[in-house]
Amino acid sequence: MWNAILEIVDTPERRKVLIGVTSAQTLIQISSLPIALSVPSIARYYESSLTDTTWIVIAYLITLGGFSMTMARLGDKLGHSRVFVSGIIVTTIGAGIVTLSQELWQIIAMRALTGIGAAMILGNAHSLLAATFKNDERGRAFAIPVMGARFGSLIGLAIFGILLQFLSWKWVFLSFVPIGLISLFLTLPLLSFKNLSTPITKARIDLVGGFLLALTVAVLLLSGNHLHAGEESFTSSDAISYHLPMHALFIILLGLFIFTQTKIQNPLVDIKQFRRKYFSLALIANMIFHGSMMATMMLVPILVEQGFGRSPLWVTLVLFPNQLLGMSIPFIAGTFYDKYRWKFLRPGALILISTGFLLFGLVSMSVPFWVMPILLLPVGLGTSVFNTINNATVMNSIPLKHRGFASGMLETTREAGHGLGATLSSATFAILLPVTASLISTIERQPFIREAFQTTVMMVVITMLGAAMIAYLHKDVDTNISHKQFEAN
Numbered sequence: 001m002w003n004a005i006l007e008i009v010d011t012p013e014r015r016k017v018l019i020g021v022t023s024a025q026t027l028i029q030i031s032s033l034p035i036a037l038s039v040p041s042i043a044r045y046y047e048s049s050l051t052d053t054t055w056i057v058i059a060y061l062i063t064l065g066g067f068s069m070t071m072a073r074l075g076d077k078l079g080h081s082r083v084f085v086s087g088i089i090v091t092t093i094g095a096g097i098v099t100l101s102q103e104l105w106q107i108i109a110m111r112a113l114t115g116i117g118a119a120m121i122l123g124n125a126h127s128l129l130a131a132t133f134k135n136d137e138r139g140r141a142f143a144i145p146v147m148g149a150r151f152g153s154l155i156g157l158a159i160f161g162i163l164l165q166f167l168s169w170k171w172v173f174l175s176f177v178p179i180g181l182i183s184l185f186l187t188l189p190l191l192s193f194k195n196l197s198t199p200i201t202k203a204r205i206d207l208v209g210g211f212l213l214a215l216t217v218a219v220l221l222l223s224g225n226h227l228h229a230g231e232e233s234f235t236s237s238d239a240i241s242y243h244l245p246m247h248a249l250f251i252i253l254l255g256l257f258i259f260t261q262t263k264i265q266n267p268l269v270d271i272k273q274f275r276r277k278y279f280s281l282a283l284i285a286n287m288i289f290h291g292s293m294m295a296t297m298m299l300v301p302i303l304v305e306q307g308f309g310r311s312p313l314w315v316t317l318v319l320f321p322n323q324l325l326g327m328s329i330p331f332i333a334g335t336f337y338d339k340y341r342w343k344f345l346r347p348g349a350l351i352l353i354s355t356g357f358l359l360f361g362l363v364s365m366s367v368p369f370w371v372m373p374i375l376l377l378p379v380g381l382g383t384s385v386f387n388t389i390n391n392a393t394v395m396n397s398i399p400l401k402h403r404g405f406a407s408g409m410l411e412t413t414r415e416a417g418h419g420l421g422a423t424l425s426s427a428t429f430a431i432l433l434p435v436t437a438s439l440i441s442t443i444e445r446q447p448f449i450r451e452a453f454q455t456t457v458m459m460v461v462i463t464m465l466g467a468a469m470i471a472y473l474h475k476d477v478d479t480n481i482s483h484k485q486f487e488a489n
Contacts, residue, residue: 013132013193014132014133016189016190016193017128017129017132017190017193017196018129018141018144018145019186020084020128020186020187020189020190021125021128021129021145021148021187022144022145022147022148023148023182023183023186023187024084024087024088024121024125024145024183024187025125025145025146025148025149025152026148026149026151026152026155026179026183027088027091027092027121027152027176027179027180027183028091028118028121028122028149028152029148029149029150029151029152030152030155030176030179038169038172039053039054039056039057039301039302041168041169042056042104042107042169045168045169046103046104048104053104055104055108056104056107056108056111057111058221058222059108059109059111059112059115060111060112060114060115060118061115061221061415061418062112062115062214062217062218062221062222063112063113063115063116063119063214064115064116064118064119064122064411064415064418065119065217065221065411065412065414065415065416065418066119066213066214066215066217066218067115067116067119067120067123067210067214068119068122068123068408068411068412068415069123069210069213069268069269069405069408069409069411069412070119070123070205070207070210070213070214070268070408071083071087071116071119071120071123071124071408072123072124072127072404072405072407072408072411073205073206073210073268073404073405073408074120074123074205075123075124075127075404075407076200076404077202077205079196079197079198080124080127080128080131080196080197080404081124081128081187081190081191081193081196081197082191082197083120083123083124084120084121084124084125084128084187084190085184085187085188085190085191086120087117087118087119087120087121087122087123087124088117088121088180088183088184088187089117089180089184090113090114090116090117090120091114091117091118091120091121091180092117092176092177092180092181092183092184093113093117094110094111094113094114094116094117095110095114095173095176095177095180096173096174096176096177096180097110097113098110098111098114098170098173099170099173099174119411122411122414123407123408123411124404124407125145125407126142126391126394126395126403126406126407126410126411127403127404127406127407128190128196129141129142129145129395130395130400130403130406130407131195131196131400131403132195132196135396136338137338138334138338138392138395138396139333139334139335139336139337139338139388139389139392140331140334140335140338141334141392142334142388142391142392142395143330143331143333143334143335143388144330144331146330146384146387146388146391147327147328147330147331150324150325150327150330150384151327154320154324154327159175200401200404204266205268206261206264206266206267206268208260209257209260209261209264209267209268209269210268212253212256212257212260213257213268213269213412215253216250216253216254216257217412217415217416219246219249219250219253220250220416220420221416221420222246223246223247223249223250257269258271269405269409270402270405273398273402273405273406276397276398278393278397279394279397279398279406281470281471281473282390282393282394282397282471283394283409283410283413284413284467284470285346285350285390285467285470285471286390286394286410286413286414286417287413287414287416287417287420288417288463288464288466288467288470289350289353289386289387289390289417289464289467290413290414290415290417290418290421291416291417291418291420291421291463292353292417292421292460292463292464292467293353293383293421294417294418294421295421295456295459295460296357296421296456296457296460299453299456300315300318300319301315302449302453303364303449303450303453304318308369308450310369314369317373318372318373318376319373319376320373321373321374321376321377321380322373322376322377322379322380324380325377325380325381325384329380329381329384329385330384330385330387330388331388333345333349333384333385333388333389334388334389334392337388337389337392343472344472345385345389346385346386346389346390346393346468346471346472347468347469347471347472348382348385348468349381349382349383349385349386349389350382350386350464350465350467350468350471351382351465351468352378352379352381352382352385353378353379353382353383353386353464354461354464354465354468355378356375356376356377356378356379356380356381356382357379357457357460357461357464358457358458358461359375359378360372360375360376360379360457361453361454361457361458361461362454363375365450365454386471390471391410394406394409394410395407395410
C-alpha cells in the first residue's frame, strides 16, 4: 500500500495538497458526526423534542447543500485554495461559538454558519485534487481524504462518546477549535501554489442563480419536514395544507432555476454538462447513497438510546468498528479502481451496504446487544469502497476545465441526499410512532422505537438497491476515447 501511496506523492506540492485536503476532511467529519450523537443529549438539555432538535442537523445541511455550488464557482473566480482555506476559518469559528449558545435556535443558527464554511471547503476540495492528480491516480488520491474523514469519525466516536457520557455536549463542540487551528496550519501552504490559487475564469458569479439554488434546496428539504405521528398522516388535512404547497413551490423554484440557467451566458449550473450521461448517473447514485446513509445513521443513536435504553457511550461502541474499516479499505479500493476500472465495484459496494442494513434491521432486535456492531460491518466495508470510487468517477466523467462545476455538483448532490435522508427518515419515524408515544414511559416506548427503526431501514435497503442498478449502468468515458479527446469536449 505504501508503494501505491508513494507513486502519487512524488512532489512536495502533491504531498501538501493531500495533507491539506485530508486535514480539512477530518475537520468536517469531526464537526458533523458528533451532531447525530449529540441530538438526544441536546434535546434533553433544552427540554425539546427530537423533532425540533433535528433542526441543528437540517440547518447545517441546507446551507452546505445550498451554497456548495456557489462556493465552487467562487473558487473558479478567486482561486480554489483561497476559498478552501477561508472555509476552514469559518467552520472553526462557527463550531466554537456553538458552545456559547443559550437557546436551541442559537445552535441552529451557528450550525447554519458552519454549513457555509463547510460548503467553502467541500465545494473546492475535489477541484484541488482533480487539478493535482491525473485520471489514473484519482482513485488513490480521493481515497486518502476519505480515510481522513474516517479518522475524524473514529476521533468523534472514541472521544466524543466519552464527553457526552461523563461531561457535556458543549465539550464536544469546544474541542473543534484546536482541531480547526491545526487544519488551518496544514492548509495554508496551498495558497502558495499558483495552479490552485490562480482564478480560472473572470466571469461574474451568477448570484441570482446561487440564491435560487439555495432557496430551491431549502424548500426541497423543508417540504418533508412537517412531521406527523400516529393517526395523523400525510393524507390528513393538516399534512396536505403544508406538503402540497411546499412541493408545488419546489417545482416552481426548480423550473425557475433551470429556466434562468439556460438564458444567461455564465450560469451557476451549466445544464449542458448533464448531457454527459455517465456524469449524471454518478451524481444520481451519489445523492441516493448519501441520503440512504444519513437516513439510517441519524436514527442509530435514537435506536440505541431510546429503543434499547443504552447510554451515549454505547452508540460509540456500536459505530466504532464500522468506521474503523475506513482507515484502509478506501485506498485499497482506490488503487484497484485506478488499475482495473472494474465496473462492478460501485454496484457491488451498494449491494454490500444493503445487505448490512438488511441484517441490522431484521436481526438486531433479537440478538445480544454486542452483536450489533458486527451486523454493521458490511455497511462500513461497502461505504469505504463506494465513497472513494464514486468521487473519482464523477471527476473523471467531465473535462478538467469544468472541475469547479463537477466539484460543486458532487457536494450539492451529496448534501441534498443528506438533507433528504434526514428529513424523510425523521418523518417516517414520526409517522410510525403512536400518538401516545410521548405520554408513556421510556420502557413502554422502546418496542415502538425499535419497530419504527426497522421499517425505516427496510425502506433504505430498497432505495440503496435502486442506486446499485444506476451505478451498474455507468462506464468510464476514457475507456472509449483518448484523454486528449475527452478534455477537448
